[in-house]
Every structure is written in C-alpha cells, then in structure tokens.
Amino acid sequence: MSADTASEPAGGESRSDSVGEVARALSLLSVCGASMALAFGHALTIGAGKFLRANDVPHVVRHRLVMCVLIGGVLAAAGSAAWLWWRRDARRLARFARLCAPLALTGLIPVALALESWADTLVTGLACSAIVLALEPMLRSSFAVAPPIALAIPDRVRRYAPLAVVAAGVVFYVFYMSHYTVLHHRRWSTMSYDLGQFDNEFYNALHGHPFRDTALIRAGNGSSLRGHASFAIYALLPFYAIKPGAETLLRLQTLFLGAAAIPIYGLASRRIGRGFGALLAGMGFWGQARRQREFATERFTP
DSSP states (O other), X not given: OHHHHHHHHHHHHHXXXXXXHHHHHHHHHHHHHHHHHHHHHHHHHOOHHHHHHHOOOOHXXXXXXXXXXXXXXXXXXXXXXXXXXXXXXXXXXXXXXXXXXGGGGGGGHHHHTOGGXXXXXXXXXXXXXXXXXXXXXXXXXXXXXXXXXXXXXXXXXXXXXXXXXHHHHHHHHHHHHHHHHHHHHHTTOOOOTHHHHHHHHHHHHHTTOTTBOGGGGGXXXXXXXXXXXXXXXXXXXXXXXXXXXXXXXHHHHHHHHHHTHHHHHHHXXXXXXXXXXXXXXXXXXXXXXXXXXXXXXXXXXX
C-alpha cells in the first residue's frame, strides 16, 4: 500500500508535466500561425510602410488584419491539437513546436522590409537590435532539436568554413559598396550635410585645429564642441591622412560597416554555436547597406 501511495505523486507529476508541455507547444504553434497570418495579411491588404509612417490604416483593413491573426492562430492550434489527438505523441509535438519557434517573428517581415519608413538611424538600430535579441533564443531553441545533417565534412572545415564565408563576404561588401557609395557621391547625390561638415573637421584637425568646424563660424566660434562633436575623429585621423577627402570617409565607413559582421558572427557563434545560424546573424547585419551612402560618425562606434 505504501508503494502505491508513493507512486501516485510521481504519476500525477508526470501527467502534469505532459499537460504543461502540450500547453506550451500549442501556445507556441498558435503564435507562429498568428504571426504568419499577420505577414500574409500585411502583404495582401496594406503597405507596411504607410502603416509605420503615419499609422494611417482604415478601420476595415484593421479588422481584416485582426481577423487574419485570429484565424491563423486558431487554425494552427486546432491543427496541432488534431494531430496530437491522432498520434498521441506529446513529446514529438513539443519538439516540432521548438523547431518552428523562429516563425513567431514572421509577422515582422513586412515591417522590416518597408525600407522607405526606416529614415531614423536610431530607431532603425533599436528595431534591429530588438529583432535580433528576440530571434536569438528562438534560433537556439530551434537548432537544439533540429535533426543533425550527416555530412562527411572534416572537423577543421566545419569549424572554420562559416568564418571564412563571413570574411569573404566582408571583402566583397567593402569593395562593392565602396565603389557604388563613391559613385553615388560623385553623381552629386549625397544629401546629408554631415559629410561636408565632418570632412571639414577632419581636415582642420589634421592641420592642427581640433574640433574646428568652418560651417559653424557664423553661429559662434566655429567649435564643434558646442553640440556636434565626435571624438571618433582622432581614431580615424591617421587613415584620413593617407588621402584626405570626403571619399576617404565614405570608404572608411563602408570598411567599418562591412567588418562589423565578424564580431557579430563571433558573438552569435558563442551563443548558438558555429554554423548556419551564426553565419546568418553575421551576414544579416549588412541589411543596413542601403543606409551607408550617407556619412555619420555614429557608425564607427559600437
């Protein structure tokens, strides 16, 4: 009798764990379905750019989006529950839910691709950081249960091939984007005043006039310390001295943006392991390529 009594809590605890595992799996799959439906609804009904710029969406369209989300979540949960009732395999369902975890962010894809709406560099950086921070644990969870790919790849190649791909991508990015960024500038298409202003500051610093900005003389004493100073100038000044000019600043910016993929890959490889996920994280940073045609010293700082 004592043995039966002792076994009851264990059985009850096991059933409780199984119910919790099923509930978590169904919730995650429901979120994935709702997110995919949201992305689908954005693509069919409205432009995400218009929504981001002015939050100007008719009520009818809003209701359609809400219905898309609800229908997607309910269908995903109902389909998963029906499969569970048919196969009676909660562990396999939980594994599938973890594998699908990154799909929970698919609803953000139309927003992320609305390039015309990301005009503010700070907002763009914060949004990208938030997406990466949310995606990282989902990728770790998904890769932990993904079936291994049995390929006869030497350990040395498996270890260093992703880094080699990122390094090759850095070289290509720097040369390709440098050429077209300078070409963009030579066609008189550079619109921001920062490039001319910082070119002037670099030149003055190189000739013994630190933080002197000729464009600010009419407003005071011409010192950039009054509100637009950047101490990164002195870290970059030796490179600028090789060939002073605005094109050198644009090429340096491209070099820093391209090379930033390497530490990002290193951080991702420590968190989720060397492989496709870390490679994707490193190379995904280059999505900001369209923004680097204009110069800003903030892009040289972490």
